[in-house]
Amino acid sequence: MSTIDNDDLLDLKKEIIEAGLKLQQKGLIVRTWGNISCRVNKKYFLITPSGIRYEDLTPDKIVLVKISDLSYKGDIKPSSEYKVHAACYRARKDISFIVHTHQVYATVAGALGKKEIRTEYNDERFIVPCALYGYPGSDRLADNVGRIAGKYSLSNAFIMANHGAVCFGNNSYEAIAEAEKLEIACQTYLADVCNLSMGHGLEEGYSSHRQDDKIVFDFGDIPDRVRKIHEEIYAKRPDINYIVHNKSEAVLTISRRVNQMRPLLDDFAQLIGVKVRIPVNDHGRDGNNIYVKKNVNAVFVLNDGAYCLGATLDDAQAVSLVLDKGCMAHLAVLRYGEGHFLSTLDCIRMNRFYRNSYSKLADKKS
Numbered sequence: 001m002s003t004i005d006n007d008d009l010l011d012l013k014k015e016i017i018e019a020g021l022k023l024q025q026k027g028l029i030v031r032t033w034g035n036i037s038c039r040v041n042k043k044y045f046l047i048t049p050s051g052i053r054y055e056d057l058t059p060d061k062i063v064l065v066k067i068s069d070l071s072y073k074g075d076i077k078p079s080s081e082y083k084v085h086a087a088c089y090r091a092r093k094d095i096s097f098i099v100h101t102h103q104v105y106a107t108v109a110g111a112l113g114k115k116e117i118r119t120e121y122n123d124e125r126f127i128v129p130c131a132l133y134g135y136p137g138s139d140r141l142a143d144n145v146g147r148i149a150g151k152y153s154l155s156n157a158f159i160m161a162n163h164g165a166v167c168f169g170n171n172s173y174e175a176i177a178e179a180e181k182l183e184i185a186c187q188t189y190l191a192d193v194c195n196l197s198m199g200h201g202l203e204e205g206y207s208s209h210r211q212d213d214k215i216v217f218d219f220g221d222i223p224d225r226v227r228k229i230h231e232e233i234y235a236k237r238p239d240i241n242y243i244v245h246n247k248s249e250a251v252l253t254i255s256r257r258v259n260q261m262r263p264l265l266d267d268f269a270q271l272i273g274v275k276v277r278i279p280v281n282d283h284g285r286d287g288n289n290i291y292v293k294k295n296v297n298a299v300f301v302l303n304d305g306a307y308c309l310g311a312t313l314d315d316a317q318a319v320s321l322v323l324d325k326g327c328m329a330h331l332a333v334l335r336y337g338e339g340h341f342l343s344t345l346d347c348i349r350m351n352r353f354y355r356n357s358y359s360k361l362a363d364k365k366s
């Protein structure tokens, strides 16, 4: 420990923060999701903390962790996936920088349940090894990622099944470049193999919030049908104050073709719910009903996308992004013909854990 120069340490911390902002600009990470680390020497690495937005990061918040036993000093907790990073540094002595992202196309490709994604980048063959699924933060996940990183010792881009991606480099530039390359290659793969070529994000329809028991819409001229949906949602969900209507291509397509969604991705299980029902108009039903359930934060409308619910606008927007990605994953699996869904038990556990830790965080803030 005494051999680490403090100036060097500060430079590395700054490089991590800069990398976070760059990844954010490139759209490869959003909010507090994902994490970034840098090897300091044979024994230690630095990693981003848990639950802090990249724009709020300062060098004092970056955590120094010992590779061998995962110990760290101070009150700031390292990112919950620090075990994954340690496992990668152990497996790959040749790398010094790791970025873990939830980037859309790579994550969606990681729901297909494949061992490798065989695609191309700049007309050259590009094989992306996929680590088997492990519950977030678990030793098993770290083992799975570390094993695959060691096995494919020439690869620097990996998919973590049903979760995201992890990319390596000798420095932040290399690791970020690898993440960009991976995203383009996976986008190509989804278009070629799953017939899925669509943009991602939020395509907003009718959004609203609750203020003093009144519903305030973002725009005027609300059709009666829409007003009734918002009224029903607020009446049945006293815990939510914001509704963001997402009509992105993926969400819209799901609202037309599917009658139920189970999570293919961790963040879907955490933020949206364990099972989402979508109205249908067969078997004598007109499909005009909606399903508003406790702890399910997306309410689909037949042929009209989904309403994303949150206690705050920020929450509702987060749900909206995660839903869009989840819908893309669902479509990819449907079109590919196979995929790996998360176990219901894992989903229940993840959803409960997320709600509990989230409400604790909110208590702390207030």
Ligand SMILES: [Zn+2]
Pocket (backbone or CB within 6 Å): 033, 034, 081, 100, 101, 102, 163, 164
């Ligand atoms: Zn993650």
